[in-house]
Amino acid sequence: MPKVISFINYKGGVGKTTSAYHVACSLAQHRRQRVLMIDIDPQTNLTFLCAEIGQWQRRRDRIGTIKDLYDRYVNGVTLDVNRFVWRDAVVIGRNPIQGLDLIPCDIDLLGEDVGGSQIVGTFPTIQALKQNAQRYMKEMSFLNRVIADTGDRYHWIIIDCPPNLYLMTQNALHASDYYVVTAIPDHLSTIGLSILTDKVRNIGDTISKASTLAGQDGGRTIAELGAIVFVKVRLGGSRITTTHQDTMAAISQETFAANKVIQKYTTELIGYSEAAENRVPVWEHNSDNARRVARNNEYPEITRQLTLKLRR
Numbered sequence: 001m002p003k004v005i006s007f008i009n010y011k012g013g014v015g016k017t018t019s020a021y022h023v024a025c026s027l028a029q030h031r032r033q034r035v036l037m038i039d040i041d042p043q044t045n046l047t048f049l050c051a052e053i054g055q056w057q058r059r060r061d062r063i064g065t066i067k068d069l070y071d072r073y074v075n076g077v078t079l080d081v082n083r084f085v086w087r088d089a090v091v092i093g094r095n096p097i098q099g100l101d102l103i104p105c106d107i108d109l110l111g112e113d114v115g116g117s118q119i120v121g122t123f124p125t126i127q128a129l130k131q132n133a134q135r136y137m138k139e140m141s142f143l144n145r146v147i148a149d150t151g152d153r154y155h156w157i158i159i160d161c162p163p164n165l166y167l168m169t170q171n172a173l174h175a176s177d178y179y180v181v182t183a184i185p186d187h188l189s190t191i192g193l194s195i196l197t198d199k200v201r202n203i204g205d206t207i208s209k210a211s212t213l214a215g216q217d218g219g220r221t222i223a224e225l226g227a228i229v230f231v232k233v234r235l236g237g238s239r240i241t242t243t244h245q246d247t248m249a250a251i252s253q254e255t256f257a258a259n260k261v262i263q264k265y266t267t268e269l270i271g272y273s274e275a276a277e278n279r280v281p282v283w284e285h286n287s288d289n290a291r292r293v294a295r296n297n298e299y300p301e302i303t304r305q306l307t308l309k310l311r312r
């Protein structure tokens with residue numbers, strides 16, 4: 001069975017997609033793992049780190065995206081996930097990174113990702129309450145079904161979530177073994193991180209209640225916090241530098257973060273954006289700025305530490 005990891009944070013622009021992409025690339029390229037990336041963010045950023053817009057449009061029209069899979073799920077049509085998987089999605093020059101696949105996203109998922117029926121409220125009969133819980137569990141279990149359909153084809157499944165905790169992110173958390181939080185180490189993020197882990201726990205409690213009401217047997221309800229990855233850390237002796245370093249140290253001391261902080265972090269460097277524009281991981285981009293990042297060995301080391309932390 002694959003290890004399923006969701007990259008989450010309800011804050012935007014904190015490196016979820018960049019981290020999901022580079023960890024997936026490093027697992028496949030440096031560790032010879034079979035990896036499936038799933039893009040569930042209607043912004044479609046992970047997809048565009050892999051493919052040009054024209055390529056993506058042709059594929060969307062010919063085959064479809066996660067949105068079509070979602071429609072099939074809602075309408076009770078056989079998913080046939082295999083058909084929607086974009087094989088060898090990251091190409092360096094002419095050579096794909098072996099074993100690295102993608103289920104692409106589509107802006108049309110916007111709207112679908114909000115949803116979420118409630119299990120709170122009053123119901124006229126026990127039967128009505130049970131039916132409601134079953135509906136809730138069905139909404140929550142789309143990604144579970146997608147992943148179940150991939151069998152044991154992958155070692156890792158990496159899900160890139162949107163900057164919210166709505167239906168699709170809840171689906172991802174329900175389907176994942178672990179979630180990884182990425183954060184910029186400023187003061188506000190420190191506050192946000194414990195709120196985030198509390199929220200995830202609450203979502204887990206609700207899923208657990210609903211699954212009992214729906215008459216489904218236990219199983220995993222919610223992902224466990226796997227790791228916290230700090231990104232875009234500023235280096236260079238300024239005041240912000242000290243703040244970043246103090247914040248990382250402070251979070252590492254908090255109870256919820258005990259042993260979860262990955263010691264390697266990414267520094268704020270323009271090479272990341274340059275590589276992104278060229279749809280390759282930063283260690284494969286041929287520019288001075290990207291080479292500067294590559295020398296720091298940031299994501300390969302983050303990936304190495306992550307695999308050690310997530311070993312069961």
Ligand SMILES: Nc1ncnc2c1ncn2[C@@H]1O[C@H](COP(=O)(O)OP(=O)(O)OP(=O)(O)O)[C@@H](O)[C@H]1O
Pocket residue numbers: 011012013014015016017018019041043045161162163231232233266267268269270272273276
């Ligand atoms: N270490 C870094 N140094 C410089 N720029 C970076 C770094 N990491 C990510 N970026 C850039 O920051 C921007 C935001 O990163 P990213 O898209 O990964 O964040 P996100 O959390 O996925 O955002 P969203 O919430 O919108 O999905 C991107 O333009 C990305 O290229």
Ligand SMILES: [Mg+2]
Pocket residue numbers: 016017018041045046160161162
């Ligand atoms: Mg993103």
